Amino acid sequence: MADPAYLATEKLQQAVSANEPLTFRQPPHNVEAEQALLGAILVNNEALDRVSGFLSPDHFFEPLHGRIFETLATLIHAGKVATPITVKTFFENVEPIDASTTVPQYLGRLAANATTIINAAEYGRTIYDLATRRALIVIGEDMVNTAYESAVDQAPKAQIEEAETRLYSLAEQNKYGKGFETFKSALATAIEVANSAFQRAGHLSGASTGLSDLDSKLGGLQRSDLIILAGRPSMGKTALATNIAYNVAKAYQSERRADGSTETTNGGIVGFFSLEMSSEQLATRILAEQAEISSEKIRRGMIDENEFRKLSEVANEMSRIPLYIDQTGGITIAQLSSRARKLKRQHGLDLIVVDYLQLLAGSKGRGENRVQEVTEITTGLKALAKELDLPIMALSQLSRQVEAREDKRPQLSDLRESGSIEQDADVVMFVYREEYYVERTKPNEGTPEFADWMTKMSQVSGKAECIIGKQRHGPVGTVELSFEGQFTRFGNLARDFMLPRD
The missing domain is CATH 1.10.860.10 (DNAb Helicase; Chain A)
Structure with missing residues (x-):
């Protein structure tokens, strides 16, 4: 079989020798x-x-x-x-x-x-559309040339992600920045939001977290918001984020619009970037929470036949929810954005969870100046939240200075590289469990201190606090939650007046 490049060259030589006019395709224009x-x-x-x-x-x-x-x-x-x-x-x-x-x-x-x-x-729209077509040609030519001449150490996957980013940017470049709109139009949009909140269960303007007390403070997870969920190790920030992600996906409902597109009416489609845990570990956590079987027993196979049957039934029910997990570690903010855009195009997307922020890398990989890199990451996440019109919940670590204080409740200054995180975030929440610290001060049994310790443990056992340290559009304060460690599950804390009477 002849080489196509050779045939093309031969055809060109024949045209020149026959004095035939050569035709060239011009870029589209008017x-x-x-x-x-x-x-x-x-x-x-x-x-x-x-x-x-x-x-x-x-x-x-x-x-x-x-x-x-x-x-x-x-x-x-x-x-x-x-x-x-x-x-x-x-x-x-x-x-x-x-x-x-x-x-x-x-x-x-x-x-x-x-x-x-x-x-x-x-006339202007015609000029704009033709310019878009020319930009598509440039992107296509660059893709071909890069594929032909790429360096040995350049992975094809990186080229695909770059092409996706350029194409999506081209598609979305006229979506935002439309200039002034009338106050009447803005009012109509505000009324639509209020109406949807009135009709939605719980009267929330955003997606429900599944935790009623937290929803009452936040009004749900608001579109275009960057939400930072921070905490020290073992406080349960991943568990809380997982609980919220599952609750949002489980509540997902949608309806068809007149134009054929799908609109989310409750809950949402969730994309979970698990940079630390594998998808199997994350699924095991959620399975343990929903089946009310200890994740440790599931991992070690220490379950009986009835528990296994229950796991199978719960897993079958869970498999229907729109929760997508990306377990790739060490990805850049550009790669995360590209994959989020792709998920929204293919399946829809209403919430992104990133576990956790410090495991992301900047556009050039991990650099020496980590503060600048984190600034790029948080700015990129906020821009992505606005671009895709959805909330992004990013988990974050806290510095060790928390442990040096007598009151170990976290505050905004405890955030690592706190400048950019605190500045770019619309909401900053901290997870705090006093039980974790009290449990580690256990004195010897039989001593007077042990009785005091038991009293203290009874007061904090099974309880957690979600401290809202910043919220652009609402109040700050503390929300008390219940926490079941064996199932890694947060829930609404039962009040005294809700408890059954003897």
């Missing part, structure tokens, strides 16, 4: 639409307002047209009038278009041939 838009703006400067929200000089195929558009926009935004007369001074020394036409003369022709500004927005 010079007439560009001329019509520029002429409309020159005749009536208000035409710029119809396209300035989405069109930029880079979108023009003809470089001169892009430069003219930029000059017109600069003058008009400065409060000046842009006409062929006022603009020509910026182009008098520019090289003529051809032997008989200078750029100032060309500006006059553009204005003379302009008819109306009614179609200005359509």
